[in-house]
Amino acid sequence: MKALKISMLVLGIIIVLGYLLPERISMPVKGATSADWNQDTFWYEPWGSSGVHKGIDIFGHQGVDVVSAVDGLVVFSGTIAKGGQVVVILGPKWRIHYYAHLDSRKTSMFEPVTSGETIGKLGDSGNAKGKPPHLHYSILRMIPAPWAMDSSTQGYKKAFYLDPGAFLLGQ
Numbered sequence: 001m002k003a004l005k006i007s008m009l010v011l012g013i014i015i016v017l018g019y020l021l022p023e024r025i026s027m028p029v030k031g032a033t034s035a036d037w038n039q040d041t042f043w044y045e046p047w048g049s050s051g052v053h054k055g056i057d058i059f060g061h062q063g064v065d066v067v068s069a070v071d072g073l074v075v076f077s078g079t080i081a082k083g084g085q086v087v088v089i090l091g092p093k094w095r096i097h098y099y100a101h102l103d104s105r106k107t108s109m110f111e112p113v114t115s116g117e118t119i120g121k122l123g124d125s126g127n128a129k130g131k132p133p134h135l136h137y138s139i140l141r142m143i144p145a146p147w148a149m150d151s152s153t154q155g156y157k158k159a160f161y162l163d164p165g166a167f168l169l170g171q
């Protein structure tokens with residue numbers, strides 16, 4: 001019983017610390033500006049088999065550095081069907097940062113990364129094949145925010161998906 005209480009306490013401290021970590025935010029495509037993505041494409045529909053677009057696409061030249069937007073831990077680095085070469089980073093506030101369509105990955109699973117550190121190269125892998133090279137960037141909450149839900153298509157998922165554009169613009 002005592003061991004359980006202590007482990008609950010430790011877990012509690014880890015959760016609070018994770019939430020309190022400062023969020024240093026970098027533009028995830030080197031040299032990109034707010035002109036390199038279209039703010040209206042977050043939750044744009046129809047969007048292929050996903051229904052709505054749960055992130056933003058930041059365009060740039062093939063092979064440009066893709067960097068971590070935040071300090072965090074790489075929790076996945078690999079290839080999946082839609083996303084192609086993807087890197088997933090667990091960052092401050094228990095938010096998951098998802099980087100897709102990379103040309104190549106420059107990090108590996110369970111590697112700690114800092115904001116601005118190169119994690120891959122910009123590309124068109126996965127279902128972006130043949131399209132102009134871009135980074136698909138999504139931010140997901142692990143702790144849902146029910147007040148963010150609305151009546152749009154799949155609007156309940158807004159409890160989980162943050163608008164990365166607003167995040168990058170500091171809104």
Ligand SMILES: [Zn+2]
Nearest residue numbers: 055056057136
């Ligand atoms: Zn996208």
